[in-house]
Amino acid sequence: MSNFVEIDGSYLEGGGQALRNAISLSVILNRPVRVVKIRANRPKPGLSHQHLHGVHLLRAISQADVNGDALLSTELEFTPRRIEGGMYKVDTRTAASITLIYQMVMPVLLFANSSSRVDVTGGTNVAFSPQVEYMQQVLLPSLKRFAANTAMELTVLHHGFYPRGNGRCQLNVEPLQQPLTAAQFMDFGQFREVKGAAYYAGRLPKFIAYDLQHSAEREIHRLWPDHQCNIQVFKHTPDRARDNGAGIILTALTSTGCVLGAGSVGEKNIDGHMIGSNASCELAGYIKNEVCVDAHLQDQLIIFMALAKGCSRMRTCALSKHTRTAIYVAEQMTGVKFNIEYGDFGQTFVSCEGLGHFNNV
Numbered sequence: 466m467s468n469f470v471e472i473d474g475s476y477l478e479g480g481g482q483a484l485r486n487a488i489s490l491s492v493i494l495n496r497p498v499r500v501v502k503i504r505a506n507r508p509k510p511g512l513s514h515q516h517l518h519g520v521h522l523l524r525a526i527s528q529a530d531v532n533g534d535a536l537l538s539t540e541l542e543f544t545p546r547r548i549e550g551g552m553y554k555v556d557t558r559t560a561a562s563i564t565l566i567y568q569m570v571m572p573v574l575l576f577a578n579s580s581s582r583v584d585v586t587g588g589t590n591v592a593f594s595p596q597v598e599y600m601q602q603v604l605l606p607s608l609k610r611f612a613a614n615t616a617m618e619l620t621v622l623h624h625g626f627y628p629r630g631n632g633r634c635q636l637n638v639e640p641l642q643q644p645l646t647a648a649q650f651m652d653f654g655q656f657r658e659v660k661g662a663a664y665y666a667g668r669l670p671k672f673i674a675y676d677l678q679h680s681a682e683r684e685i686h687r688l689w690p691d692h693q694c695n696i697q698v699f700k701h702t703p704d705r706a707r708d709n710g711a712g713i714i715l716t717a718l719t720s721t722g723c724v725l726g727a728g729s730v731g732e733k734n735i736d737g738h739m740i741g742s743n744a745s746c747e748l749a750g751y752i753k754n755e756v757c758v759d760a761h762l763q764d765q766l767i768i769f770m771a772l773a774k775g776c777s778r779m780r781t782c783a784l785s786k787h788t789r790t791a792i793y794v795a796e797q798m799t800g801v802k803f804n805i806e807y808g809d810f811g812q813t814f815v816s817c818e819g820l821g822h823f824n825n826v
């Protein structure tokens with residue numbers, strides 16, 4: 466009889482995230498996994514470059530046996546061994562999202578037998594994935610709640626955009642000395658300030674970044690005239706970004722240390738006003754509802770909640786399909802149960818008694 470846990474990649478969101486979480490948990494728990502119907506709900510189903518690079522990176526880290534690791538493959542079997550820290554390098558030669566590759570390895574390397582450095586070349590700011598600044602400013606500080614002394618450091622050496630990529634980052638991870646502890650994201654406290662950056666690079670004109678800045682600041686000042694909203698405009702110099710790119714990243718900070726993020730990367734014929742005001746409206750929604758976890762951080766925290774020792778809780782906005790998918794994968798892989806409750810003003814409360822997993826290597 467097969468000892469693979471089977472994960473249905475078409476469940477709800479039906480994108481790459483089910484695969485990423487399934488393989489990460491497979492490596493951490495040392496449980497072979499078979500993922501079927503990979504990215505079934507995407508126009509081009511199966512593994513894309515980003516997913517394949519992530520799978521190969523985790524294969525190297527865990528000396529896994531892998532079947533089905535080819536571009537556009539819709540089924541993958543992954544049998545890991547142990548988690549080896551060390552130096553790893555990936556060159557995607559595309560604009561594949563660097564942060565989504567990191568999303569796959571970050572939880573794994575916390576349980577490695579030594580320190581790690583993962584150097585990835587690809588896209589740093591690409592659509593439908595966390596911008597690298599989001600990972601630095603929102604995800605990493607939030608993960609500190611699971612392990613105050615977690616040493617994860619993300620450095621951007623070069624920014625890269627769609628379609629060429631050419632971005633380069635380094636992620637350093639120190640392994641945990643004890644299990645992750647349950648994290649609480651329940652107390653919003655008081656809204657303090659909004660910070661952000663409107664950036665442009667390559668041959669794009671300056672006014673795009675000013676449009677992004679003005680429209681975002683206008684919305685925040687209109688709603689909270691007495692609060693600080695400081696959005697800096699800057700140009701990536703050619704030594705920091707070779708190609709055209711522009712976008713905005715905003716964070717709202719609260720008195721209890723919550724960090725909420727919103728932002729967007731410009732595409733062809735970018736309308737700075739529209740993107741800037743969409744980002745600030747998204748952020749304003751979180752602040753008004755006093756949620757502690759934004760719509761994107763939700764799904765990114767699930768794997769850590771499932772692994773931590775004790776009951777983690779989050780107060781967030783409506784659950785995304787990504788989050789429900791992450792919960793499905795975490796429940797199948799770990800056996801933990803997530804509890805979901807609804808508040809009166811559109812908040813959702815998610816809690817979970819985690820595994821308290823620890824790799825004693």
Ligand SMILES: Nc1ncnc2c1ncn2[C@@H]1O[C@H](COP(=O)(O)OP(=O)(O)OP(=O)(O)O)[C@@H](O)[C@H]1O
Nearest residue numbers: 480481482504507593594595596599728761764787
């Ligand atoms: N604007 C954003 N800010 C932060 N995180 C984001 C943002 N947009 C998307 N994400 C995150 O990126 C991940 C995207 O997962 P998804 O499965 O859609 O991606 P994917 O692997 O590129 O797959 P696919 O190509 O199948 O969509 C999720 O974790 C989501 O929360």
